[in-house]
Amino acid sequence: MTPSDRDATGLLTRPEPFVQLVTPTGERRANAEFDPWIADIDLAAVGRLYRDMSIIRRIDSEATALQRQGELGLWPPLAGQEAAQIGSARALRDDDFIFSSYREHAPAWVRGVKPAEMLSVWRGTASSGWNPYEHNMAVPQIIIGAQALHATGYAMGLAWEGSDAATIAYFGDGATSEGDVNEALVFAASFDAPVVFFCQNNQWAISEPVGLQSKQPLARRADGFGMPGIRIDGNDVLAVLAATRIALDRARRGEGPTFIEAVTYRIGPHTTADDPKRYRSDDEIAQWRERDPLTRVLALLEASGVDSAGLEREVAADADRAAAELRAAITTLADPEPLTVFDHVYVEPNTHLARQRDHYTRYLAMFDEPGAGASDRTEGTTR
């Protein structure tokens, strides 16, 4: 590769090859290595993957709308990454443990996380939404790449216990520059940890193009760490499903970690607080819209004789119901009680924090007793 293969922002202008089983126009490409891994995926199963992707896209757009309407403080949209997230999450067994960043709403939805649990963090009513052990999915990680080490450690534990379960670490292209991700790759390789490193290269880390993180395609880094690297079209749900199954199978057989680079695109902003117009062009977004993960699946089904318009209608109704449930869940997210701010800092009794809690309890109590010396204060400011 030469510097001329890049545009001014460092993005590759001549894309590195990747595995693609369904083209953006819905043509099925045969692949001797990958096809056996999705031999069970018949047209009905493809339809179910389409349904998954449609529903999560609708949930995601509803959450963005809820933020715009002031119901959420923030939302990190997954739009554009539906195939990468659904294809990988559907490859997992229920006992495989997921460690994700803050954008993996689709794996959470696949694992049965409830709408209110999905929104509470972003509304600010709780520091996490769900019990990780109920869904075998860790609470989302905001420190970029930190979860890669957690997935590796958990996987080391699984291997020591003799389990054939695995873990998956979701992170983005930006995270590949973090020490934690690189250290996770070292540990996982050294200990043959059953972990799948699933990198969604969505081209942008807020405003920074992937070319700033890496001068070569990310999957090539795997070789240096001593593990296979697979580069796939992350907008092709079948390629994602097959690649993740390959990696999981390797992990279960005790052969260690695999690095998957799913080449995709973040169609929306980094979060609802971001303005991508400042750093990328409409042309670029239009180009990626042509590679949409959902339309290609509909085209594939249509070409295979499925009533895709009927499926689309039916799924749209399901998606609208899911969106309505999400919106309704907002009303269940009451502001937490003030003293819960002290809960769960420690497991065991802590004399210092108990004293601080006691003092704040007394302070708050001043506002409960009329005429107790706090009459000049505005009650609402402390609740």
Add this chain to the structure above:
Amino acid sequence: MTTLTLAKALNAGLRRALADDEKVVLMGEDIGTLGGVFRVTDGLKAEFGAHRVVDTPLSEAGIVGTAVGLAYRGFRPVIEIQFDGFIYPGFDQIVAQVAKLHYRSRGNVRMPITIRVPFGGGIGAAEHHSESPEAYFAHTAGLRVVACSNPADAYMMVRQAIASDDPVLFFEPKRRYHVKGEVDESASLADAPPMGVATTVATGRDVTLVTYGALVQTARDAALAAAEDGISIEVIDLRSLAPVDYAAVAASVRRTGRLVITHEAGQQGGVGAEIAASITERCFEYLEAAPVRVTGHDIPYPPAKLERHHLPDLDRMLDGVDRVMGRPNSLSGVEA
């Protein structure tokens, strides 16, 4: 009772913890085959196997971060950070993950991780091998911070730290590793005083001298020396730096009316500052003089040939005692 060095007492405590709970795993650099650069884990890999005593790649963030994943899975990782000054690459995982995951997960995920750190100077070492970084961690909500000072405490406190469901930063006074003491290896965890309780190691009437780690012995020596001058010093070994046993310190200060805090770490934002403020708040009307701190200077750790000018020693402690006693001292006539 057995006579053990502090390092051997830790070794015995770790062996006991490994034997008592199969979820306990030791992780660190050079802790397996070599037995650790201070030999604290000597023989444990041979006894318990490579999956219980794990030589890791050279990555502190990696060690702490994988320990977080193991804790998620139900393990109780015990990490050795080779030297105090090497802990900083792991700082984010300690502060942003280990300390906060129980809170973040609303009590669903526990982080019973023990992070052992040989700390402090006085061994003539190169840079990064003599630091006292405890205040960073005492400042971090969600962590417990303790420091042992003698073999008996080392044996019991390391077991208590491992048994704790909260993460514990466990500071070991490296220049005291080879000092011997009596250890009761038959003692049960239930009978031992909790980690959070301070110990009065010398009783006195005039001044309360508070410290921890390697300086506990220096403080005891200072108390003996002061007694020859007719000054009676009470020495408190804090043991726990977060939380601090303020009940014990305050009870002593209410009797003596004078407080001196000494530690090797620098003064600015240190454990001594917090104790001086807290005791002043709680015991103001009992104090005969403002609390005094005798600490390392606020400098990067100096070269070995200068460390005696950095570390508090017996004479500097006694100079601090003279200050709270209103006796002639190095700052007599100098405005505060």
